[in-house]
Amino acid sequence: ARSGYDVDAMAEFFERMSLAMRGNRGGYSAPDFLQTHPVTTTRISEARARAEQLKKGTRLARTSTPGGERVERIDVDRANLDPAGAATALPDNPLLPANLRLAGDVLSASGPTGQFDWARERLRALSAATPDVAIREYEGLRRSQPKGLSDAQQY
Numbered sequence: 001a002r003s004g005y006d007v008d009a010m011a012e013f014f015e016r017m018s019l020a021m022r023g024n025r026g027g028y029s030a031p032d033f034l035q036t037h038p039v040t041t042t043r044i045s046e047a048r049a050r051a052e053q054l055k056k057g058t059r060l061a062r063t064s065t066p067g068g069e070r071v072e073r074i075d076v077d078r079a080n081l082d083p084a085g086a087a088t089a090l091p092d093n094p095l096l097p098a099n100l101r102l103a104g105d106v107l108s109a110s111g112p113t114g115q116f117d118w119a120r121e122r123l124r125a126l127s128a129a130t131p132d133v134a135i136r137e138y139e140g141l142r143r144s145q146p147k148g149l150s151d152a153q154q155y
């Protein structure tokens with residue numbers, strides 16, 4: 001379920017195959033794999049049961065961006081939805097270090113933290129199409145500001 005695949009897809013696939021092969025009980029044009037591994041109602045119900053087992057303790061989360069939509073299952077036992085408990089939750093991203101933790105006050109902080117300028121400049125640098133475009137952007141900023149670049153912009 002964490003891989004992002006639809007947990008119901010296998011059962012739906014088996015049902016579709018069963019409907020497609022229903023008129024071909026003689027097995028004349030059935031692929032060899034289906035002759036040795038027939039799609040039965042038992043196999044379909046077992047796939048449905050496995051999907052239901054995988055769904056337990058998870059929630060479906062949808063994230064919309066201008067580039068599309070991402071749908072994934074989130075393990076509720078591991079990803080506590082309470083911001084104060086998020087500091088002790090395991091990271092959902094398997095590529096992140098397992099010991100990565102955020103302080104609880106970082107997640108629940110409201111108001112200015114003094115980090116906006118740094119975040120804005122990081123985003124400006126990372127969103128440039130090429131390094132040359134980023135350099136030209138910062139050269140233009142340097143020329144347009146009487147005091148030059150800020151600490152965040154110089155970083």
